[in-house]
Structure formats: C-alpha cells, structure tokens
Amino acid sequence: MAEQSEPTRRAPLSRDRVLRTAVARADAAGIGSISMRGLAQELGVVPMALYKHVANKDELLDGMVDLVIEEFDPPADGLDWKAGVRSRVLSARRAVLRHPWARLAIESRTRRTPTVLGYMDSLAGAFRGGGFSAHLTHHVMHALGNRIWGFTPELFDEPRGDDALPPTAEEQEAMAREFAQRYPHILEIAMAATDGDLSGVGGGCDEQFEFEFALDLLLDGFERLQRQGWVRRPG
Amino acid sequence: MAEQSEPTRRAPLSRDRVLRTAVARADAAGIGSISMRGLAQELGVVPMALYKHVANKDELLDGMVDLVIEEFDPPADGLDWKAGVRSRVLSARRAVLRHPWARLAIESRTRRTPTVLGYMDSLAGAFRGGGFSAHLTHHVMHALGNRIWGFTPELFDEPRGDDALPPTAEEQEAMAREFAQRYPHILEIAMAATDGDLSGVGGGCDEQFEFEFALDLLLDGFERLQRQGWVRRPG
DNA sequence: TTGACAGGTGTACATCGTACACCTACCGTG
DNA sequence: CACGGTAGGTGTACGATGTACACCTGTCAA
Numbered sequence: 001m002a003e004q005s006e007p008t009r010r011a012p013l014s015r016d017r018v019l020r021t022a023v024a025r026a027d028a029a030g031i032g033s034i035s036m037r038g039l040a041q042e043l044g045v046v047p048m049a050l051y052k053h054v055a056n057k058d059e060l061l062d063g064m065v066d067l068v069i070e071e072f073d074p075p076a077d078g079l080d081w082k083a084g085v086r087s088r089v090l091s092a093r094r095a096v097l098r099h100p101w102a103r104l105a106i107e108s109r110t111r112r113t114p115t116v117l118g119y120m121d122s123l124a125g126a127f128r129g130g131g132f133s134a135h136l137t138h139h140v141m142h143a144l145g146n147r148i149w150g151f152t153p154e155l156f157d158e159p160r161g162d163d164a165l166p167p168t169a170e171e172q173e174a175m176a177r178e179f180a181q182r183y184p185h186i187l188e189i190a191m192a193a194t195d196g197d198l199s200g201v202g203g204g205c206d207e208q209f210e211f212e213f214a215l216d217l218l219l220d221g222f223e224r225l226q227r228q229g230w231v232r233r234p235g
Numbered sequence: 236m237a238e239q240s241e242p243t244r245r246a247p248l249s250r251d252r253v254l255r256t257a258v259a260r261a262d263a264a265g266i267g268s269i270s271m272r273g274l275a276q277e278l279g280v281v282p283m284a285l286y287k288h289v290a291n292k293d294e295l296l297d298g299m300v301d302l303v304i305e306e307f308d309p310p311a312d313g314l315d316w317k318a319g320v321r322s323r324v325l326s327a328r329r330a331v332l333r334h335p336w337a338r339l340a341i342e343s344r345t346r347r348t349p350t351v352l353g354y355m356d357s358l359a360g361a362f363r364g365g366g367f368s369a370h371l372t373h374h375v376m377h378a379l380g381n382r383i384w385g386f387t388p389e390l391f392d393e394p395r396g397d398d399a400l401p402p403t404a405e406e407q408e409a410m411a412r413e414f415a416q417r418y419p420h421i422l423e424i425a426m427a428a429t430d431g432d433l434s435g436v437g438g439g440c441d442e443q444f445e446f447e448f449a450l451d452l453l454l455d456g457f458e459r460l461q462r463q464g465w466v467r468r469p470g
Numbered sequence: 471t472t473g474a475c476a477g478g479t480g481t482a483c484a485t486c487g488t489a490c491a492c493c494t495a496c497c498g499t500g
Numbered sequence: 501c502a503c504g505g506t507a508g509g510t511g512t513a514c515g516a517t518g519t520a521c522a523c524c525t526g527t528c529a530a
Contacts, residue, residue, distance in 0.1 A: 013508075036487060048488075049509050057487065107342050107388065117418050120390070124420035134427035141424070142440070143449035146388040153342065153381040155355070183352050185359035189376070192369035192467070205377070209468065214378035217456040225452075232427070233444065248477075271518060283519075284478050292518065472530085479524070486517075493510070500503085 013045060015053040019063040023099065026064065031101035034060070061105055066115040068102045071095040075122060081130025082219055088123065089215060093150025103151045123148060132222075135232035140222045147215060156190075156205055248280060250288040254298045258334065261299065266336035269295070296340055301350040303337045306330040310357060316365025317454055323358065324450060328385025338386045358383060367457075370467035375457045382450060391428075391440055 011017065021043055026034055036057055040047040054060045073091040075084060096102045120141070127137040141148070176198075180187050194204035246252065256278055261269055271292055275282040289295045308326040310319060331337045355376070362372040376383070411433075415422050429439035 035485080037485080046510050048490095048511080051488075052508050104343070108339070114417070117421060121418040121421045124424055128420055128423070134423045137420070138424040138428050138440075139445060139448050142387065142390060142445040143452055145390060145449070148390070152377065154345075155377060155380060155383070182349070183356040185363055185372070186352060186356045188363070188369045189359055189373040193373050205373075210374060210377040213374050213468075214380070217378055217460075218452065221452040221456050233448075270516080272516080281479050283480080283521095286519075287477055474527105474529090476527090477525090479522100481520105481522090483520085484518095487515100489512105489514085491510100491512090494508090496507085497505095498503105499505105500501100 013043060013049060013053055015063070018043065018050055018053045019060070019067055022060060023064050023067050026101040027099055031104055034064075036060075058109070058111070062109060062111045062113055065102060065105050065109065066113050068095055068099050069115045069119055071098070072119065075126070081126050081132070082223060084126045084130075085123065086215065086219060088126070089144075089148060089150055090212075091150075092119075092148065093211065096150045103149075106149050106151075107146065107153075120148070127222075130226070132226055133231045136222075136225065136230055139233075140218075140225075143218060143222075147211075147218070150211075152207075152211055152214060154205075154207065156193075248278065248284060248288055250298070253278065253285055253288050254295070254302055257295060258299050258302050261336040262334055266339055269299075271295075293344070293346070297344060297346045297348055300337060300340050300344065301348050303330055303334050304350045304354055306333070307354065310361070316361050316367070317458060319361045319365075320358065321450065321454060323361070324379075324383060324385055325447075326385075327354075327383065328446065331385045338384075341384050341386075342381065342388075355383070362457075365461070367461055368466045371457075371461065371465055374468075375453075375460075378453060378457075382446075382453070385446075387442075387446055387449060389440075389442065391425075 018039070022034055022039055025039065025042060034057075036050055037047045039060075040050055043050075050060075054063060069092075072088065072095055076087060079087065096106075124137050124141060127140060128134070132140065146153070190198060190204065193206075197204075253274070257269055257274055260274065260277060271285055272282045274295075275285055278285075285295075289298060304327075307323065307330055311322060314322065331341075359372050359376060362375060363369070367375065381388070425433060425439065428441075432439075
C-alpha cells in the first residue's frame, strides 16, 4: 500500500527526460560514460525502455547535440553581418564549453537534424543579408567549417586520458633534451605561448584567444572578398 | 611433411605488417571494420597475438595514422614559406583522400606520436623560416587547425551510412517544399553550388575548391599580418 | 645442455547495442 | 459499462568487442 499510494513512484519517461539526463550525465562524466544501459539505470528503468523514446544510440547522441544547439543565444538584432556572425559563433562557443563532450559529439556525427539545419540556415541568412552572394556564402561557410560550432580542433591539446605515472625528474630532463633536438620549432612555440614557463605545456595555450584570432582573421578575409565584389568563382 | 616443408607457412607477424594490413582493410571497408579480432583473422592469427605488437587498439589506430602521415611528400625546397606550406598541406590532403578513414581517425585521436610531432615541427619551421615570430607561428598553426592534415570538417557532407529506402517522388516533392520554407538560405546555397541541379545535393560541393579557397584565405591573412609586423599579442 | 625470452595460443570475462516477445495500464468508442 | 487497441515498460537473449591472464613452443646464446 505504501508503495501503491506514492503519487509518482517514478517520473514517467519521455524523450526529453531521456535526453536531458544523458546530457547531465555526459557533462559530469564525459561522453564515454553514455551507454544505453547506464542511462537506463540512472532513470530507474530497464535498458530497452529507452528504445521507446529514441530509435537507437545514434539518435540519442543527435538529440543531445540538439539540446546544446538550443542553448545558443538567438540572433541579436541591430548588428551588421560581421558582428552578428561573430557574436553567434562566440555564443555557440560558450554553449559548447559548457558541455565539453559536445565537441567530439558534433565532430563525429553528420546527421543534419532540423535543429542543426536551422542554425546553419540562420547563419547563412546573416551572410546573405550582409550582401554576400549565395556562392560566396557557400564558400565562407565551408571556410568556417566546424568553427561555426564554436570550437577548433585543438592541435596542441593535452592527450585525452593519459594516466601514466608522472616521469621522474631525470627522465623528464632527458625527454626535454631529446624533444628540444627533434622538435626545435615546437619547443620554440611552446616557450612563446607560455612565456618560457614550460611546466604544464598544452594548458599553456589561451584557447579563447586562439579561437578569436582565427575567427577574426577569417571574417576579415570574408569582408575583403565581399567588398572587392567577389560573387562567384570564375570558370 | 608437406606442411612442415612449406618454407613459410605464414609470414611472421610484425608491428609493421599488422599496421599495413589494418590500413589496407580500412581503405577497403572503412574504419568501422577495424577490430582486433577481424584483423587477427585476416592475418591468420589468434586475436591476442596482435597484442605482442601493439599495446592496444588505440595504439593500433595511432600507428595507422602515422603510416598515412609518412606518405606526405617531403618538403620541396626553393619555395617561399607560403608556397611551401601550401604545397605541404595539399600533399597531406592527397594522402588523406587516399585513406578516407584517416580524417575521422585523426580527428578522434590526440596522441602526439613522433611522426605527428615531426610533421608539425617542420610546418612550424616553414613559418619561422618565412620570418614569422614564434608567437605568430603559434597562432597561425592554431588557425589552420586540422587543415594542416588536409581536410576540413565537411559541413555539407552526406550523412554517413544513411541506408533508408529512397523516398517516393511525391514524398520527395513534399520534403522539398517544406525544406524550402524552413531553410531558404541553405536551399539558395545548394542551388548556387549545384548550378540549379539539386539531384544529389551534397555531392554537389567541389570539396577541393572549398579547401583551397579557405586555405588561401588563411594564408593571405597570415601574410598580411606578417608584413604588418605582427609579432606578439599586445598586453 | 640449458634456460631465457620473444612470439603465438586458448580460455574467459565484462560490457555493449539491440532484436524480439511479452505484459499492463489506460483511453476512446460502441 | 465492456472492449480492444495502443503507448510504454519488462525480460531474456544474442552476437560483437577489447583485453587480462596463464600457457605453450621454437630459437638462440651461453
């Protein structure tokens, strides 16, 4: 009786609840922690129950990505194309940084859900509104690539999940010497990025700066082409 | 006896043979077809035998990527930095196109093997040799991002492995109408890219052109910064 | 002759996605 | 009120995967 009279022994499942739980789990424990079984357990339900709400794991992932995209700020008005695109992309970046797993998830899927298409369409609209030809809009969207999602492949990142024992001081010294010999330019870059303090290289990059540096470089390039009257490729 | 006297009943395993077989298999059947078990079978060997030559599957993938990188052309001499970087990146692209799985493999791994580091170091050297400060070199490498490997995330790609039944003519018509309403700018772009022939959108993009368009846009931007005497970020 | 060791084997386990048949509670219709 | 369809949750089962661990075997140096 005690059990029966409890008003809702378990909140009923729904696609939305499944997706939101998955997002929360991924936020906390990484995308690798998402399994149909684990997720079901967290929802107090048998694994197969999820399949009544999402077709399969791929669709689950797509849905999670959609939720992130829905966090993007709506377009602000009163901005010219350049400021508009810039602010939208940086807003996308903020959302993706809130959900670190999203970068990998976006990279690995190619499903064009309505949410994805909607975002792309509205970005394209910003360029068109700024006087870009359809052709030029096409090319600049390609040039932005995944940067429209607010991230760059982070070339100099720490390797993911490297949990070897930290090397001893002398091992470290020896590695550093060999590294300096084999990769002098990378060393130089790393020194520049960290102002000479190499402890924790990789964490030394200011990713936000790098992102905006590249974004502005591209936007400036776009602007120049558009002003020059670039309309479509010759031939 | 017949069996014993056969000179080599099976070519002996080696790390190299394992990796090359894996690359060939991935070339033929995609990265998804790479499993330790399948690979072992192809080599006429029990799965665990592979572990005497590669530490685990991750290392196998890293090794495969290294093989692709080793196909990149060596730096040509007599070129200025811009032509040099351009030709190296385009050479990387040719190699990656030869091994279509490599794009995904490179995106998903972050291990910096000596081969990876060597390539990055030599690219960085090209910029340094062209008069770029270490700081600027760092930033432009970030700006290139995965483009140094010769690919862009292909925003408008066909979704991978969509094997649903082809829609009927009327379904197609209805979808097209709805699409046009919801995503007018994407439609416009697609029309531009395909010169009005929408059959097989997505295949309509000239990826090579898009790649070079973006690459040159970036390289021109780099050149401009370098000429302006950009050395390091203020502050 | 011996014994170490590199390289190949066999068994076993945990984990995963998901197909399929089933049950059950509800709700609109007769 | 009876009833039948249906949405949603259950249980069992299968095949695949990566890989730990103990084992065997052939080769070669001492």
